[in-house]
Ligand SMILES: [Zn+2]
């Protein structure tokens with residue numbers, strides 16, 4: 325990634341999933357952008373629980389046995405779906421070369437009932453770049469030019485690297501409706517949960533509560549204006565904040581069966597539960613209580629580029645949400661396995677590791693550390 329436009333036949337390093345615990349830094353061809361596509365020189369890629377799940381227990385979403393029907397790709401694939409970078413080439417001219425963009429990773433078939441209603445995330449044959457097609461853990465990544473969201477120059481790359489998970493939080497709370505004055509309880513204060521707490525506060529929630537067993541995460545939630553408690557204190561926390569009624573909105577972000585089960589019980593009668601975390605198959609909730617209490621229970625998955633990603637970029641651009649307290653480390657592509665995947669498995673206090681695939685600079689001009697760095 326040396327600033328010039330790559331030529332046909334150029335190669336690049338890319339971190340590809342070959343199997344569980346088998347990520348390899350392979351040399352692959354730089355994608356050749358055709359009409360309607362953009363070639364992005366990748367600046368930052370966030371690693372998240374979805375990547376970790378593929379690393380430890382995959383293939384979960386990665387097509388391994390047969391090619392994916394839309395992308396026509398199967399393993400090995402380049403991981404990385406939380407991407408920001410600069411336009412290196414855009415044959416159709418939709419984007420200016422050098423512009424910083426968040427490439428869209430949720431790709432629908434464009435022909436089905438859901439795609440016809442602008443719901444590409446629900447497309448039965450949809451493909452996510454970084455899982456079912458090549459993603460951003462490489463020097464370059466191809467994406468659709470018309471669906472990339474431009475990021476203003478004043479937003480640092482380390483902040484823009486949070487646009488994708490922030491868009492997940494934006495979408496989850498969009499489903500809950502008007503939040504002004506509401507009591508919003510977030511279960512699970514990982515990256516998505518903390519960003520959800522921050523978005524709830526930004527959208528005018530009267531009380532924001534966060535529940536997590538890890539003390540450092542509760543402290544981070546408090547930094548975003550939330551009151552926090554461990555799971556065994558959740559009922560008291562919610563009761564005290566809602567005059568005993570229960571939360572107006574509960575957002576389940578932990579993906580753990582106990583939290584999913586607890587979510588409707590923490591919501592008030594007539595309240596809303598948004599399920600964002602993905603617990604193991606077969607996880608149940610208290611249906612009888614949901615019926616008797618006339619609660620709305622909704623699922624929310626990923627994001628849509630123009631509804632959610634654009635809103636997330638606007639929140640970062642205006643400085644409404646500063647995700648920097650969540651950043652545990654920035655590592656080079658060569659160190660992504662050790663300093664990223666392995667560290668996130670080992671270190672409960674680590675939240676977001678961003679990978680800087682190119683020869684980029686860390687904040688402050690210091691070289692990106694080759695080894696894991698402590699939380700700033
Ligand atoms: Zn993710």
Ligand SMILES: [Zn+2]
Pocket residue numbers: 432433434435436437438439444447448449450
């Ligand atoms: Zn479709």
